[in-house]
Amino acid sequence: MTTLSTHALDSALGRPAAGIAVALTGPDATHLAEATTDPDGRVRFDVPIGGGTHRLTFATGPWFAAADRATLYPEVVLSFEVDATEEHYHVALLLGPWSYTTYRGS
Template structure:
């Protein structure tokens, strides 16, 4: 089984994106919700099985809290967990009009 963590950075302000809601949709379709901490991080308290999963970052509501317009109201990151993989870290660099995602360590 595999654990999962994420980290969101506001690339415009150069700071962690604290307080962003993140939803994990696992291979069964079950949804698990979380919210990034003051360092922009969240670790899901679930064990993932091998297969395709999705993280949905609720960027629109997060930007709206600061009165900032954005182009992407949510960012969906699909990823595949390999069998016997101990941990996956999916990171997101975010601005109001663009984003980049990568697999962290």
């Protein structure tokens, strides 16, 4: 089985995005796990994941609101395809109030 981690960075402030709630769903929208980014903006999910389309949903609206910052995105949903023969996936989010980007890290 494959493992998964994520990292959220606040690109506007140049620091980790700590305290964002993140939900992981698997194929057929199966709920797999929930977590909150740590002080370094990271989550390592403790559940093995199989192949297929998975989603990470970041609750960005409440996170920006708690910091009294406006945002265009109440949530960010990252969909990605998992090849079960791969050992690990790291899906990163670079987040700003008016834009975001993502990439597969190592």
